[in-house]
Amino acid sequence: xxxxxxxxxxxxxxxxxxxxxxxxxxxxxxxxxxxxxxxxxxxxxxxxxxxxxxxxxxxxxxxxxxxxxxxxxxxxxxxxxxxxxxxxxxxxxxxxxxxxxxxxxxxxxxxxxxxxxxxxxxxxxxxxxxxxxxxxxxxxxxxxxxxxxxxxxxxxxxxxxxxxxxxxxxxxxxxxxxxxxxxxxxxxxxxxxxxxxxxxxxxxxxxxxxxxxxxxxxxxxxxxxxxxxxxxxxxxxxxxxxxxxxxxxxxxxxxxxxxxxxxxxxxxxxxxxxxxxxxxxxxxxxxxxxxxxxxxxxxxxxxxxxxxxxxxxxxxxxxxxxxxxxxxxxxxxxxxxxxxxxxxxxxxxxxxxxxxxxxxxxxxxxxxxxxxxxxxxxxxxxxxxxxxxx
Amino acid sequence: xxxxxxxxxxxxxxxxxxxxxxxxxxxxxxxxxxxxxxxxxxxxxxxxxxxxxxxxxxxxxxxxxxxxxxxxxxxxxxxxxxxxxxxxxxxxxxxxxxxxxxxxxxxxxxxxxxxxxxxxxxxxxxxxxxxxxxxxxxxxxxxxxxxxxxxxxxxxxxxxxxxxxxxxxxxxxxxxxxxxxxxxxxxxxxxxxxxxxxxxxxxxxxxxxxxxxxxxxxxxxxxxxxxxxxxxxxxxxxxxxxxxxxxxxxxxxxxxxxxxxxxxxxxxxxxxxxxxxxxxxxxxxxxxxxxxxxxxxxxxxxxxxxxxxxxxxxxxxxxxxxxxx
Numbered sequence: 116x117x118x119x120x121x122x123x124x125x126x127x128x129x130x131x132x133x134x135x136x137x138x139x140x141x142x143x144x145x146x147x148x149x150x151x152x153x154x155x156x157x158x159x160x161x162x163x164x165x166x167x168x169x170x171x172x173x174x175x176x177x178x179x180x181x182x183x184x185x186x187x188x189x190x191x192x193x194x195x196x197x198x199x200x201x202x203x204x205x206x207x208x209x210x211x212x213x214x215x216x217x218x219x220x221x222x223x224x225x226x227x228x229x230x231x232x233x234x235x236x237x238x239x240x241x242x243x244x245x246x247x248x249x250x251x252x253x254x255x256x257x258x259x260x261x262x263x264x265x266x267x268x269x270x271x272x273x274x275x276x277x278x279x280x281x282x283x284x285x286x287x288x289x290x291x292x293x294x295x296x297x298x299x300x301x302x303x304x305x306x307x308x309x310x311x312x313x314x315x316x317x318x319x320x321x322x323x324x325x326x327x328x329x330x331x332x333x334x335x336x337x338x339x340x341x342x343x344x345x346x347x348x349x350x351x352x353x354x355x356x357x358x359x360x361x362x363x364x365x366x367x368x369x370x371x372x373x374x375x376x377x378x379x380x381x382x383x384x385x386x387x388x389x390x391x392x393x394x395x396x397x398x399x400x401x402x403x404x405x406x407x408x409x410x411x412x413x414x415x416x417x418x419x420x421x422x423x424x425x426x427x428x429x430x431x432x433x434x435x436x437x438x439x440x441x442x443x444x445x446x447x448x449x450x451x452x453x454x455x456x457x458x459x460x461x462x463x464x465x466x467x468x469x470x471x472x473x474x475x476x477x478x479x480x481x482x483x484x485x486x487x488x489x490x491x492x493x494x495x496x497x498x499x500x501x502x503x504x505x
Numbered sequence: 506x507x508x509x510x511x512x513x514x515x516x517x518x519x520x521x522x523x524x525x526x527x528x529x530x531x532x533x534x535x536x537x538x539x540x541x542x543x544x545x546x547x548x549x550x551x552x553x554x555x556x557x558x559x560x561x562x563x564x565x566x567x568x569x570x571x572x573x574x575x576x577x578x579x580x581x582x583x584x585x586x587x588x589x590x591x592x593x594x595x596x597x598x599x600x601x602x603x604x605x606x607x608x609x610x611x612x613x614x615x616x617x618x619x620x621x622x623x624x625x626x627x628x629x630x631x632x633x634x635x636x637x638x639x640x641x642x643x644x645x646x647x648x649x650x651x652x653x654x655x656x657x658x659x660x661x662x663x664x665x666x667x668x669x670x671x672x673x674x675x676x677x678x679x680x681x682x683x684x685x686x687x688x689x690x691x692x693x694x695x696x697x698x699x700x701x702x703x704x705x706x707x708x709x710x711x712x713x714x715x716x717x718x719x720x721x722x723x724x725x726x727x728x729x730x731x732x733x734x735x736x737x738x739x740x741x742x743x744x745x746x747x748x749x750x751x752x753x754x755x756x757x758x759x760x761x762x763x764x765x766x767x768x769x770x771x772x773x774x775x776x777x778x779x780x781x782x783x784x785x786x787x788x789x790x791x792x793x794x795x796x797x798x799x800x801x802x803x804x805x806x807x808x809x810x811x812x813x814x815x816x817x818x819x820x821x822x823x824x825x826x827x828x829x830x
Contacts, residue, residue: 119509157707196682211578212636212732233681251612252609252610252611252612253610253612254612256614257611257614257615258615264607264610264611264615268598271571271599271602271603272570273571273599274567274570274571274572274574275571275572275574275575275578275603276575277571277572277575277577278571278572278573278574278575278576278577278578279576279578279579280575281572281575281576281579281689282575282576282578282579282580282581283577285531285557285581286579297534307687312565312567312595312597313567313568313571313599316565316567316568316571317568317571317572319563319565319568320562320563320565320568320572360744362657390735446694474609476607477608477609477612477613478550478647479608479648479650479672480606480608480670480672482618483699483746483749484746484750485746485749486746492773
């Protein structure tokens with residue numbers, strides 16, 4: 116079994132960071148990369164990209180639409196249409212590359228920022244906005260989409276994903292001869308979540324039972340205001356070794372590399388070879404949420420440096436250079452993107468206003484008498500305002 | 506078809522029957538496999554149903570509950586064993602923020618048919634964290650069903666009913682009663698999971714209790730008979746939801762209510778029950794509703810636990826106070 120893969124196309128990119136407290140921390144930026152920020156293809160000795168330019172173009176489309184959705188939602192929050200929004204700006208390659216690796220029987224357990232993956236799984240963006248507008252709890256059919264509920268208590272979903280993967284094992288959907296009969300689970304969380312006990316416990320359970328689950332860490336460098344150094348003194352992917360599972364770090368802004376590495380990890384999980392951890396090295400270009408103000412804790416120079424590594428631009432450059440797409444293709448995508456924006460802008464105001472009556476029946480499979488009595492008291496109280504004055 | 510067995514054996518038999526009846530039922534917990542659990546409640550079940558269905562878990566309570574939630578989403582009906590009451594708190598977030606509200610969060614699309622078995626309560630001379638009564642935390646949480654059997658008969662049937670429930674159930678097992686014997690009718694369940702039972706009929710006052718204190722209350726009622734007092738004992742069985750109709754019927758008959766539990770008094774089930782009684786039955790009451798409970802301190806060393814826990818004399822003392830009105 117490969118326990119750790121350390122191939123790298125930029126081996127010189129490591130440094131030692133000294134924290135304000137004087138602690139020296141290795142900050143390696145080694146990762147697997149197949150497409151440079153300039154749009155140049157590079158080879159990796161272990162991971163080859165197995166798909167053609169049409170697949171890369173499809174990924175570009177998902178990234179552009181995902182970014183549009185996110186940008187619209189951020190703007191809607193600023194206009195007061197949403198209570199909150201967690202932007203995914205800058206993380207489109209990490210999300211689309213991993214989402215593109217999903218197979219027919221695979222399942223996704225997201226945190227709360229995987230908007231691009233959600234769209235790829237067929238979740239309606241307006242359904243997603245309901246949660247952030249406060250018109251509903253989580254209003255998509257997670258079983259149909261194979262995209263489970265957003266999880267707002269950090270890291271909790273890592274355990275749910277691992278348990279679900281244990282279910283796949285018991286259902287005989289792992290390690291079959293026909294690869295189409297196998298499934299795995301892809302669970303997303305961030306660098307901050309790696310400090311959570313639930314994530315550590317999930318890694319223990321997954322390793323112990325060799326469950327078919329891939330832990331996908333989007334290391335976007337910031338957990339609200341806390342830099343990665345507060346969470347870990349070693350690169351996150353190296354934590355996997357302590358759990359006895361493979362750990363890999365990939366350029367999270369390179370959709371080709373992310374797809375190749377995630378396919379590798381999901382394939383071996385489906386074959387019954389156990390879990391793996393992928394650290395997608397990326398950057399949260401926006402705020403943690405619309406309530407956050409990154410100017411209080413990070414420098415513009417850092418943001419500018421990451422802007423130069425934009426995940427969308429490099430793919431556009433590459434595909435145009437190859438002649439795989441042209442300006443007409445891009446114009447058509449821009450039209451599709453604009454149509455999505457219009458649909459979101461017009462649709463958000465049309466989302467039905469909820470009534471408290473709608474929620475009584477959601478607590479238990481059937482309404483207990485005491486709760487039914489509370490509902491009746493509430494309805495009678497509400498109705499009392501409608502009565503004609505005497 | 507009736508057999509005499511201990512509560513421990515009744516739970517084992519109930520779990521066995523559930524495993525036989527539904528291939529989606531599986532058990533998970535620490536030491537529940539080869540060892541059969543520290544109280545032997547799952548004895549021989551791994552031998553007979555295999556390690557995929559009777560799973561020895563890593564020592565991580567949040568992990569046990571959280572992975573079981575994932576299994577439930579995949580269509581399984583996990584029955585989790587928390588080794589001791591005091592060890593359930595590491596799983597508190599998974600129970601209270603995840604398991605309990607998955608139906609609500611998913612707008613009714615998902616359910617979590619999970620049972621969390623917790624041996625609870627004191628009286629066994631244990632060291633700290635092994636004698637707790639955490640029921641109020643869970644009864645305070647919408648979405649959870651909280652039940653506690655007091656006899657082998659109820660243990661045998663209630664565990665099967667809990668497993669069949671589509672809601673998550675906190676199943677509190679009074680560990681000091683594990684080895685007491687009783688008659689178990691294996692043919693059909695005597696009551697629904699959410700129903701209270703009048704254990705002893707009486708006319709002068711009602712003792713409302715559950716779990717380990719049912720036996721203590723019955724003994725107190727028998728002792729009171731010698732003094733010519735007729736006490737009714739109601740075994741609540743279900744702590745959430747409460748069987749309001751049964752509580753009300755008994756209290757309005759006797760006019761006096763005393764709630765008895767091992768958990769500390771403040772913010773306990775007794776407070777909720779007393780509040781409901783005065784809301785519904787104020788004009789039937791001859792005396793204030795009283796509570797006999799543990800004192801508001803952490804569970805003390807075992808050499809003094811019998812002074813800390815309610816016992817027959819403290820219950821009768823409360824009866825005297827109630828009847829003095």
